[in-house]
Amino acid sequence: MxxxxxxxxxxxxxxxxxxxxxxxxxxxxxxxxxxxxxxxxxxxxxxxxxxxxxxxxxxxxxxxxxxxxxxxxxxxxxxxxxxxxxxxxxxxxxxxxxxxxxxxxxxxxxxxxxxxxxxxxxxxxxxxxxxxxxxxxxxxxxxxxxxxxxxxxxxxxxxxxxxxxxxxxxxxxxxxxxxxxxxxxxxxxxxxxxxxxxxxxxxxxxxxxxxxxxxxxxxxxxxxxxxxxxxxxxxxxxxxxxxxxxxxxxxxxxxxxxxxxxxxxxxxxxxxxxDAEGAAHDITVRTFNAATEEDAEEVGRAVARSNLFKTAIFGRDPNWGRVLSAVGTTRAAFEPDRLNVAMNGVQICRDGGIGEDRSLVDLSGREVLVEIDLAAGDAEACIWTNDLTHEYVHENSAYSS
Amino acid sequence: MxxxxxxxxxxxxxxxxxxxxxxxxxxxxxxxxxxxxxxxxxxxxxxxxxxxxxxxxxxxxxxxxxxxxxxxxxxxxxxxxxxxxxxxxxxxxxxxxxxxxxxxxxxxxxxxxxxxxxxxxxxxxxxxxxxxxxxxxxxxxxxxxxxxxxxxxxxxxxxxxxxxxxxxxxxxxxxxxxxxxxxxxxxxxxxxxxxxxxxxxxxxxxxxxxxxxxxxxxxxxxxxxxxxxxxxxxxxxxxxxxxxxxxxxxxxxxxxxxxxxxxxxxxxxxxxxxDAEGAAHDITVRTFNAATEEDAEEVGRAVARSNLFKTAIFGRDPNWGRVLSAVGTTRAAFEPDRLNVAMNGVQICRDGGIGEDRSLVDLSGREVLVEIDLAAGDAEACIWTNDLTHEYVHENSAYSS
Missing domain, CATH: 3.60.70.12 (L-amino peptidase D-ALA esterase/amidase)
Structure with missing residues (x-):
């Protein structure tokens, strides 16, 4: 040839x-x-x-x-x-x-x-x-x-x-x-x-x-x-x-x-x-209007590590109260009554209180975007995480069984 | 009368x-x-x-x-x-x-x-x-x-x-x-x-x-x-x-x-x-021989918050590697090669390495005692927690379904 x-x-x-x-x-x-x-x-x-x-x-x-x-x-x-x-x-x-x-x-x-x-x-x-x-x-x-x-x-x-x-x-x-x-x-x-x-x-x-x-x-x-x-x-x-x-x-x-x-x-x-086999949702936690990038990262990480938040997303529950309670554990600069939270584009928490109806949030897809407005500056950061599912528990408990 | x-x-x-x-x-x-x-x-x-x-x-x-x-x-x-x-x-x-x-x-x-x-x-x-x-x-x-x-x-x-x-x-x-x-x-x-x-x-x-x-x-x-x-x-x-x-x-x-x-x-x-409905095991994490009580508490809390550790206990897996990897995230005083870990009385990790056979640990009961020897002092503290189970995921995801 x-x-x-x-x-x-x-x-x-x-x-x-x-x-x-x-x-x-x-x-x-x-x-x-x-x-x-x-x-x-x-x-x-x-x-x-x-x-x-x-x-x-x-x-x-x-x-x-x-x-x-x-x-x-x-x-x-x-x-x-x-x-x-x-x-x-x-x-x-x-x-x-x-x-x-x-x-x-x-x-x-x-x-x-x-x-x-x-x-x-x-x-x-x-x-x-x-x-x-x-x-x-x-x-x-x-x-x-x-x-x-x-x-x-x-x-x-x-x-x-x-x-x-x-x-x-x-x-x-x-x-x-x-x-x-x-x-x-x-x-x-x-x-x-x-x-x-x-x-x-x-x-x-x-x-x-x-x-x-x-x-x-x-x-x-x-x-x-x-x-x-x-x-x-x-x-x-x-x-x-x-x-x-x-x-x-x-x-x-x-x-x-x-x-x-x-x-x-x-x-x-x-x-x-x-490739998270145990996950049903890929979650992006975007924190913006933060005083510093470190603040934004700390807030995103606190939410991403909350088992209550992660199980709620698995259950397709736009439970913004669990987002706020995780934010509240951080040292980031913010006023609780100025916090805003959106999930997949719906502003369910406004000024630290009740915003749009949570039933408007569609969590049926795999991608979830949680946006947290700290109203404290102009820095931002994204943390990527997954939901907490039965499969996670199964995979990580199945070693000896 | x-x-x-x-x-x-x-x-x-x-x-x-x-x-x-x-x-x-x-x-x-x-x-x-x-x-x-x-x-x-x-x-x-x-x-x-x-x-x-x-x-x-x-x-x-x-x-x-x-x-x-x-x-x-x-x-x-x-x-x-x-x-x-x-x-x-x-x-x-x-x-x-x-x-x-x-x-x-x-x-x-x-x-x-x-x-x-x-x-x-x-x-x-x-x-x-x-x-x-x-x-x-x-x-x-x-x-x-x-x-x-x-x-x-x-x-x-x-x-x-x-x-x-x-x-x-x-x-x-x-x-x-x-x-x-x-x-x-x-x-x-x-x-x-x-x-x-x-x-x-x-x-x-x-x-x-x-x-x-x-x-x-x-x-x-x-x-x-x-x-x-x-x-x-x-x-x-x-x-x-x-x-x-x-x-x-x-x-x-x-x-x-x-x-x-x-x-x-x-x-x-x-x-x-x-009364943790979602739990299958009640876990006591006892950290001893710590330099300070604060160190003991920080170590116990790090282990108690590790989802990998908690799912392992649910699966009756005495996975001491997950204990050590949680201990390693803390600021407590310890040398990795002097750490000892026992589960329900069996010394499965000795001097940071392999101890007794992990198959000797019985995790079939509800009570689990994890003992972590930091070999760094004489303070101690206990943290009480549960395992991470399917029931936990179910209870905390079921709100909207």
Whole structure:
């Protein structure tokens, strides 16, 4: 067969960690999951740059891989990321940390890089040791399967192999002028049985220095993953990693790069919320006319964490009293008799009291928009959450039954 | 019939607001509840003292009766308390406050006391005006029905008429040397559809000055009602009132009185938790070896508010990883690798890692004791909570369906 070069070379994937140039990825079955589904992923930065930044859970009971990766990325360099599902390696003591170390050593040997430049992520049940006799051979298999770039989508395989209770893999991408950003995420909104972790790997072929990567990553996560509050529970393993290969040769401006990165993060965060298996409603809590953005965020988070509010939405009950009682627990600047609340466009609470008839609110669809007017300034913030359903209780209580 | 005086006079009730001398109470049906069940209560202090203290919700969106009663009790005197179920009178604007004022005026006229010495409590749906055409005649009926002391238990009627989703009335009592303390409470642990309030009235015939009453009440609620954390949601109406008649002529020591009051409050708080209709387990989270009592309380509350922990207990899953991940979100002093956790006596987490086999934990009974050793000092605190169940979701989502 003869074809033109253009026709012969399929396009690189538009989304995922191998969308930007300079990255290969793989996803394989190491046998960590009883289901036999893929459970081990590798993402490799082939450079020429190996710049990296990462943010981690602020939970003080952090998993062994979090301790390892936090230290490993502190010099702004990472050559590879290895991720496993099927075990969180959290609360596993000195042996757990040794296992993370051994994992990085094994990846380093397989790829010919320094173990200190290998980041490790784990997700699964807390308080169980990882079966290293399965994990280490899995790394060898993943190293052999590494693929990326035009027509070889190792990124999709990696995105699939980090899934736990996710029903679909989650990938996103952004194309800037002369460079691109890609990413994958796992996490199923409502945290599932013992598998309570969000893992994200972002890649870019832009040439960005580590300090700028770090600033852009913190700015992007602050308005995306940090504002996704499914059930208020903070994982021991949450990790978001950003790798830059510089393979495009393009050095975008900081503002442009930050905006693109935030778009990818927001896209992935929305995918996490949408995949909440236990949820019947996706809820956006928008707080506006706040004195500060922090006030708006605190108010939104208080409402998003109210079980009474979340069960009311599940029952299609536009119970604005539960919104106000949650707002009232915050330190935000507001006067109770100036608060306004709308649900799906209906102003059911006006000046802290009774507004339009609550029967006018239609909560039959999946999307719910709650708008809280603090009448105290001009700042605003959105928090994304879910309702609290029978399915949530079922999924999260079914572990031992 | 001839009987001895002792046989002719039945004993005063051992529990409830009319157990101490100097109090009368009543409970009637005013018609506020669609069910036709009793919904209006009066508690009257006949003196000779009319000393009073009260604590209220710290929710900034407080109901009209909370605003009224906070002001009315500020001089340390209260002659009567009127309580209604069937409507919270919260988020009801100026008209709501006028209605509370009119309620106090009506009670004052009916009893011949100053309206400024009448405390008002309401419980029910937020954001609806009270039907005053039913409430005011109900006050007249309650005033006519007032009863107390030997053989006439108006206290029981009052305790019944403040019930909302409570399955049983809640009363408690304490006998000191020469005086007694009684009390009633409403609240069904898991907060029910739109009826999210704990109301408590405590009475004593001890002669105690208002400042001492206030100190004893704050000390008692701090270790009882404040540590009962069913679903983390703070009501707009929570009120705990303490009235002292001095009718016993006994002036107990402050320590003795405080201990007795704390016993009554703890008893009532336990009854609230036990009556959580939506709960399958009553959970005590005991945090010990803490650096401070505040640390112990913060840790216990973080665990008690973790939906992942609460659903795990519902599923009889001794998932200690979810305990540790909640502990890790606090600011308490601890080292992650020195934490110990036991459930129902089995040490399933030792030194932050894997302890005894989790299959040894029996969670088939209703009572669950979670013990968290912070290994950081010698302070401790208990928080009482429930599991998160299908019934909780059902009860709190069923309002509009």
């Amino acid at each position: 003869t074809t033109t070069p253009e026709a012969a070379a399929p396009a690189a994937p538009a989304v995922g960690v191998t969308a930007p140039a300079g990255f290969r990825a793989a996803g394989v079955t190491a046998g960590l999951k009883a289901s036999g589904k893929p459970d081990l992923a590798l993402v490799v930065n082939d450079g020429p740059l190996r710049h990296a930044a990462a943010v981690f859970t602020s939970n003080r009971v952090a998993a062994a891989p979090v301790h390892w990766s936090r230290q490993a990325v502190s010099d702004g360099r990472a050559d590879a990321v290895v991720l496993n599902s099927g075990g969180a390696n959290a609360c596993t003591g000195p042996l757990g940390f040794q296992n993370t170390h051994a994992t990085a050593e094994h990846v380093g040997a397989a790829l010919g890089v320094s173990p200190g430049d290998v980041l490790v992520c784990s997700t699964g049940l807390i308080g169980e040791q990882l079966p290293m006799d399965k994990l280490l051979p899995g790394i060898d298999a993943a190293a052999a399967a590494l693929a990326g770039g035009r027509g070889e989508d190792g990124g999709a395989a990696a995105a699939t192999s980090i899934m736990t209770t996710d029903s679909v893999p989650k990938e996103a991408g952004f194309r800037g002028s002369g460079y691109s950003i890609g990413g994958m995420a796992k996490g199923a909104g409502m945290l599932a049985p013992g598998l309570a972790t969000m893992l994200v790997v972002l890649t870019t072929d832009a040439a960005v220095e580590p300090a700028a990567l770090d600033a852009a990553l913190r700015a992007a996560t602050r308005v995306s993953f940090d504002r996704t509050d499914s059930d208020g529970c903070m994982s021991t393993n949450d990790t978001v990693i950003l790798l830059a290969s510089g393979a495009s040769g393009t050095a975008p401006g900081a503002a442009e790069f930050s905006a693109g990165l935030a778009a990818v993060c927001t896209d992935l965060a929305a995918q996490l919320i949408r | 001839t009987t001895t005086p002792e046989a002719a006079a039945p004993a005063a009730p051992a529990v409830g607001v009319t157990a101490p001398a100097g109090f009368r109470a009543a409970g009637v049906t005013a018609g506020l509840k669609a069910s036709g069940k009793p919904d209006l209560a009066l508690v009257v202090n006949d003196g000779p003292l009319r000393h009073a203290a009260a604590v209220f919700t710290s929710n900034r969106v407080a109901a009209a009766p909370v605003h009224w009663s906070r002001q009315a009790v500020s001089d340390g005197r209260a002659d009567a308390v009127v309580l209604n179920s069937g409507g919270a009178n919260a988020c009801t604007g100026p008209l709501g406050f006028q209605n509370t004022h009119a309620t106090a005026e009506h009670v004052g006229a009916a009893l011949g006391v100053s309206p400024g010495d009448v405390l008002v409590c309401s419980t029910g749906l937020i954001g609806e005006q009270l039907p005053m055409d039913k409430l005011l005649p109900g006050i007249d009926a309650a005033a006519a029905a007032l009863a107390g002391g030997r053989g006439e238990d108006g206290g029981a009627a009052a305790a019944t008429s403040i019930m909302t989703t409570d399955s049983v009335p809640k009363e408690a009592g304490f006998r000191g040397s020469g005086y007694s303390i009684g009390g009633m409470a409403k609240g069904a642990g898991m907060l029910a559809p739109g009826l999210a309030t704990m109301l408590v009235v405590l009475t004593t015939d001890a002669a105690v000055e208002p400042a001492a009453l206030d100190a004893a009440l704050r000390a008692a609620t701090r270790v009882s009602f404040d540590r009962t954390d069913s679903d983390g949601c703070m009501s707009t109406n929570d009120t705990v009132i303490l009235l002292a008649s001095g009718a016993s002529g006994t002036a107990p020591g402050a320590a003795e009185f405080s201990a007795g009051l704390a016993a009554v409050c703890t008893d009532l708080a336990a009854q609230l938790i036990r």
